[in-house]
Amino acid sequence: MKSATRLSRIACLASALLLAACATPEQPAPKNPAAPTLAQVMSDADAAARAGQYERAIALLKGGGASYPTDKAPWLQMAQMKFDRGQYGDAIGHALEALERAPDDKVANSIVAVSGLRLSGKALADLSRQNNLNGSLRSEAQELAKLLRLSIGEEVLVPPARRPVAAGKRAAGSGAPAAAAKGAQGSTADPFSGLK
Template structure:
């Protein structure tokens, strides 16, 4: 009988000990964004852009609603001529702040540089003809119209003008027949 009571008491204590738990330690607070940005800037100044990018990437996890690390990552990738990643990071910054004009500029210029390189590669490989060529010309006309610059058409027999020499601007920009993925830029 005493064995039963001792055994029952030990089992009860073991069950109660299993139920008792200590409060979990509070999760460490993430470092303030200012610290992450300062660390990233220091890494950039030291020439370690990959380390700066890693610091900023960690800051995006710690501060998911802050646009600052995304904007800085976009700028870093743009400066490194990694335009694809600059676009992705810039779009993340825009998602967090739709009014950020720097983010829009980084995305737009990065996209134009990617397009320019692709068109240049196509031209070198003699693959720039037909509908691709006409769509690119339509896009160039649209960009010139939106940016307010003159459009200087180049005839097939004529060589492009030297840099710095500009032809007179046409009196009026012709209407653009828009067909393709860039129609929404109007």
């Protein structure tokens, strides 16, 4: 009987220890730091860009775009940064992302339009320099030029370059007609002269 009492006391003691262990409050799990607000992300990206850390700024904005998928601000900021650096293809892509979130955003639409025109202008200038602007490509470029003239209400998209007075006197003094000098200058200085 002594051994039965001893076993029951050991069992009670083990149960009490087990219950005491369960009753001890657990240490709270470390809290994950709160995600930065969109304003904080934009501020950090702006500070990084001003410090010349362009890649870091873009990475912060991409993270902001992932954390706040319905907000246009990170995409618009990336589009503006790419536009300012002359990376027009990327600027268009980011501006289109902003337009998916805010279809009427004037800045995003402007970035898409101006970036597209700059890319097109460069491509047309390259083709013109290579003398490969002919056929259907030429007629399509002329139609686009007409559409642009109508859109902005201008008769001429690219005004002719003005020559200084001294240059005009030299052309007249050399016996070359001013129109021929202007035509020769227009063919090299104005890649869009044929589209007027």
